[in-house]
Amino acid sequence: GAPFFHFHDGALHVEQVPVAALAREHGTPLFVYSQAALSAALAAYQAGFEGRNVSIHYAVKANSNLSILRFFAQQGCGFDIVSEGELERALAAGATPEKIVFSGVGKTRHEMRVALGYQIGCFNIESEAELEVLNEVAQSLNVRAPISLRVNPDVDAQTHPYISTGLKNNKFGIAHERALAVFQRAAQLPHIAVKGIDCHIGSQITTEAPYLDALDRVLDLVDAVEAAGIPLSHIDCGGGLGIQYQDEKPPVASDLWAKMFARADARGYGERHFMVEPGRSLVGNAGICLTEVLYLKPGEEKHFCIVDAAMNDLPRPAMYQAYHTITGVQEAATQNLASAPLYDVVGPVCESGDWLGRDRHLHLQQGDLLAVYSAGAYSMSMASNYNTRPRAVELLVDGSHVRVVRQRDTLAQMMQAEQLL
Ligand code: LLP
Numbered sequence: 488g489a490p491f492f493h494f495h496d497g498a499l500h501v502e503q504v505p506v507a508a509l510a511r512e513h514g515t516p517l518f519v520y521s522q523a524a525l526s527a528a529l530a531a532y533q534a535g536f537e538g539r540n541v542s543i544h545y546a547v548k549a550n551s552n553l554s555i556l557r558f559f560a561q562q563g564c565g566f567d568i569v570s571e572g573e574l575e576r577a578l579a580a581g582a583t584p585e586k587i588v589f590s591g592v593g594k595t596r597h598e599m600r601v602a603l604g605y606q607i608g609c610f611n612i613e614s615e616a617e618l619e620v621l622n623e624v625a626q627s628l629n630v631r632a633p634i635s636l637r638v639n640p641d642v643d644a645q646t647h648p649y650i651s652t653g654l655k656n657n658k659f660g661i662a663h664e665r666a667l668a669v670f671q672r673a674a675q676l677p678h679i680a681v682k683g684i685d686c687h688i689g690s691q692i693t694t695e696a697p698y699l700d701a702l703d704r705v706l707d708l709v710d711a712v713e714a715a716g717i718p719l720s721h722i723d724c725g726g727g728l729g730i731q732y733q734d735e736k737p738p739v740a741s742d743l744w745a746k747m748f749a750r751a752d753a754r755g756y757g758e759r760h761f762m763v764e765p766g767r768s769l770v771g772n773a774g775i776c777l778t779e780v781l782y783l784k785p786g787e788e789k790h791f792c793i794v795d796a797a798m799n800d801l802p803r804p805a806m807y808q809a810y811h812t813i814t815g816v817q818e819a820a821t822q823n824l825a826s827a828p829l830y831d832v833v834g835p836v837c838e839s840g841d842w843l844g845r846d847r848h849l850h851l852q853q854g855d856l857l858a859v860y861s862a863g864a865y866s867m868s869m870a871s872n873y874n875t876r877p878r879a880v881e882l883l884v885d886g887s888h889v890r891v892v893r894q895r896d897t898l899a900q901m902m903q904a905e906q907l908l
Contacts, residue, residue: 584606
């Protein structure tokens with residue numbers, strides 16, 4: 488997005504702040520987020536929901552920094568969580584418990600107790616066994632647990648197999664054929680309150696068709712479940728909308744939702760309470776990671792550019808062969824790239840899988856700064872201390888204002904939980 492990350496006087500800026508100054512002050516690797524980009528991404532959803540009954544539940548796993556969560560809480564969003572840790576983060580950031588939904592195939596009894604104690608809005612149930620356990624836990628607390636059933640619509644989201652979740656052979660959700668029977672069971676359980684239905688078919692989805700197909704399949708079930716005398720007060724369509732990393736052209740949220748509501752209207756469901764659980768599409772293109780070129784290593788077949796960020800900071804290339812745009816931070820270095828040497832941009836971690844970009848044309852010198860784009864989602868939240876590398880600093884920029892929203896791990900922190908023999 489040009490307005491948030493852009494060249495001005497030849498230098499890369501985040502909003503009004505030149506990134507080179509940020510790297511000098513805070514060191515690298517360094518994540519920098521743009522608050523205006525977060526606002527714009529959220530506005531694209533809100534525009535599509537104008538005049539509709541929709542609630543947005545930001546998927547905490549995409550970027551769980553407390554300041555990012557607080558931003559979304561202040562904008563009125565709810566949250567989609569998958570663990571006690573994410574629940575406590577959301578609450579610490581100011582979330583309203585009623586607007587929290589709890590997803591995930593492996594909720595523990597302890598997590599259920601904690602979430603019931605806070606009176607969260609809904610448990611998205613992923614299996615028949617989980618439903619029975621939640622009923623027991625709710626009974627032990629003498630409460631009724633609000634639930635939806637996550638159904639598996641068996642549609643192909645046409646995304647990377649590791650992040651596709653709506654096909655029959657995935658571990659997620661309840662099979663379409665079983666769904667009615669499980670709703671009937673849920674309706675009989677004394678400590679369960681059936682609230683809704685939900686689905687989530689995958690992530691980084693870049694076409695509309697899987698969403699519309701999934702909606703049709705879910706609405707078929709709503710017809711059947713309500714015909715069986717079980718009213719559903721909400722329909723949760725999950726997250727999954729993709730972003731542009733390279734040359735993808737994902738639908739904008741407002742266009743996608745115009746089509747979704749046209750479909751829902753045609754089937755008489757346009758007035759229902761819809762819920763969404765977007766993660767990546769709200770934060771992914773709101774962040775970059777700045778990294779310094781440590782060494783250039785010319786080779787026979789190809790050259791290596793060794794940077795100070797690695798797979799522990801930016802795990803997506805190593806895990807999914809994901810593409811992230813990488814550029815210099817001086818505009819001059821981004822011109823005439825066809826004539827520039829070809830590099831693999833790699834990190835210092837001791838694994839061949841530790842790469843951030845392959846076969847990239849770059850004009851480079853030792854000591855240069857590089858920007859890795861689309862680093863707002865599933866980067867810091869998936870970062871690790873592998874190779875006992877500290878997780879990076881995170882900054883949130885708002886206009887010309889810069890806030891440190893996470894400090895770099897210290898060496899003491901990384902060893903703090905361990906004991907010497
Ligand atoms: N709801 C549920 C139930 C989910 O499992 C997910 C993501 C979301 C919502 C948010 O999906 P999003 O809007 O962000 O696509 N680490 C992978 C992505 C894993 C997504 C897991 N579930 C990556 O870096 O591509």
